[in-house]
Amino acid sequence: MARLFGTDGVRGEANIDLTPELAYRLGRSATILFGEDTPHQPVILIGRDTRISGQMFESALAAGICSAGGKALIVGVIPTPAIAYLTKKLKAQAGIVISASHNPFQDNGIKFFGGNGYKLPDEVEDKLEEHVHEIEAGKHLFRPTGDKIGTVEYRHDLVQDYINFVTGTADDSFNGLKVVLDCANGAAYESMPTVLKRLGANVIVTNAKPNGVNINAGCGSMHLDTLQKAVLEHKADFGIAHDGDADRCLCVDEKGNIIDGDRILVMCALEMMKNGRLKDNTVVSTVMANIGFHQAIKAAGGHVEVTKVGDRYVLENMLEHGYNLGGEQSGHIIFSEFSTTGDGLITGIQVLCSIKRSGKKASELSELMTSYPQLLVNVRVATKDGWEENGAICKAIASGNDELGESGRILVRPSGTESLIRVMAEGADQEQLDVICHRIAGIVKEEQG
Template sequence: MDKLFGTDGIRGRAGEYPITPEMCIRIGRAIGRKFRQDGHNTRVVIAKDTRISGDMLEHAMASGVCYSGADAFLAGVLPTPALAFLIKDMAFDAGVMISASHNPFYDNGVKIFRGDGFKLSDEMELALEEFIGEEKESRVSNEAETIGRVNFVPNSCDRYVDFLAGQINAKKILEGLNVILDCANGATFEAAPAVFERLGADVRSIFTIPDGTNINDGCGSEHTERLVEKVVSRNADVGFAFDGDGDRVIAVDNKGGRISGDKLLVFCAKRLKDEGRLAGNMVVSTVMSNIGLSLALKEAGINHVTTKVGDRHVLREMLTRGACLGGEDSGHMIFLDHHTTGDGILAALKVSQIIKTSGKAVDEVAGLMKVFPQRLINVEVQVKRPIEDIPEIVAAIERVEGLLGEKGRVLVRYSGTQPICRIMVESPTKEETERFSDEIAEVIRKRLGT
């Protein structure tokens, strides 16, 4: 069996391997077996975003869980971080999120959480893949009475909204703040407006009518154009765009400027440091963060640690080093003092709280960090051969790195979920960035392209 897990769970086109009902039955069954606990019925909670394929895959997953002898609990449409909260809050043994995050509606995926609300480690993913790949049928028991049952989680969204409001811990703290929320026709369409309104914000929400096929379609964190228009036309203080499953957020300032995850990290880190609450005096991000983030943090006297791409790698490094703040430029932000995973709504609330209590305009965030010109090119590849084994590609990378010196950087890696090689180049000028990235991309196309 091919490797299933990528950068963030299992992902692909719904109805095609590995995102099929048959595979979800196998995955659900493996989860039930892997997380089986002696002394009580194993309980696995399942949530989904708004994709049309979610119902089909959710029920297949529940069937697999029950086939293992465990009980499945359906929580309905929820953001991924809401699932992580429910796992801990209701003492489930594991959780499954049916979502493909920011991908189009025709994709879907599976994210798996442990009983403590954290995502699986690399080692646990490998072990689970072995369970999934086993061809021999096995059951907890041959007795029909041991087959699990399907249950429903009542008021799951309300529980999550209560949790989020409790993390701010101040009634009507956002009163007078004019906010526009882009919910991407995804999993945040109920929870995000509800919690902002509860905390007193003047909220206008867009893209909150999911129909199964419009998730992330010209909206959300990957497409902020409409949000920019709304923020400017309504003279709002700030806008927030979530992705399809609500674990990332991108902000728009009061002048319509896009505020990336890197800038939000600097904004929050400086505030936490000023308050003496930045654990370890550090921020953790991935190698995809702009070089400007490192320079801005250095200027503020804050240490910067980088990891491989993927919010779970950021989280692991945070746990190892005792950090409380980390994230990715794509908008994943982890406030480890508050939650076990990246949470777009929580991050938006934290940013809003800082804006409201500091009295500063949001466009001042842009001045906290100089963004170096960065270009990312995706090249479709036939095979994912190790980059270091292809002399022509290595030579092209080394040539550009030699020309840039310490004034820029090059990062070439394969996507964890798609047949794509990603080329990222940063340099002092846009012209250099485009020229150098094109040079490397052309070599990769000739050697590996489809």
């Protein structure tokens, strides 16, 4: 049986792969699991993004929680990192986020945070999944009755606690800065404009009118061209784009150039190093980080720790060694002194703080890193299994690496959330990358269906 949990919770097309029946079982299972060592009624927070299916899953999860005697604290539309923060602050037993992040509106997902505000480790997800299957098979039939039945409480006011928290992470005002903000018609549409305005920025807010089906639609961090145009049109100093659940952000400088996660890390790391705030002068990133990122950090006297792809692996390394800055090229950035997970709002605020402290323009800080050309091809496949042992694919990868030599590399990996195998080539010659990358992608398609 395939594992229920992927790299970031349970995902699928709403009402097809991910059903309200499954959501009910997940809510019930979570209450049973996280309520085991709780002498009082277990409390579980539920937050969601703006997808049309969100309310359906919210209700199903709440029903599952109540059926096991728990208390469902429904926060409403709110960024993913806010649930991590509030779960820990309120000393709840767990937090649940209903979101499929950057995916289109017809998809949705359910992911969990423990009472400590961190995403669940694999072994806890396995226990949760075990309970789900047991409920499906007719076990865990005990149901509380009378006054032991669970309750639901609606607390959208808690978003203000999170807004206050994010605002407090800034060590300067943004007076004099004009910022274009793209909310992706997603979970940040209420909170991030409020934070930026409180900090004194002149904010032009775009894509902040969600209707249930327009989340990530031609906007947000997956479609930066609209933000680039808006920054130039408004002659703004900076642009910020979130994804659907706002656990990440990408940015645009005053010239309309994209600032990806690698550049965000460089901008923040170098400022933190100057102020003695970067632990061991070390940044944690993944194998996807650009060669130019490594060169920029090294040139400044810093060090890069490299992990597998996934913000959970970045965080594991940070916690193990006590590092306080890490992230991914995709814009999942973790400032561990503030947050237990990637937080797109805090990321945007910290980049703006770096710009303010430096007294320089965003483009000047971004240009401290020179990017090597990278080409990423997503190959939709019938199966992601077995490609690592496939002789034809391995031979194609080895051949590509030989052609690139020491000035480049090939990275092939399966998507954690979709039926895709990603082929990435990096090097000095864009035309060479195009030939090599598409050649390997074609062989992957032939071999994997």
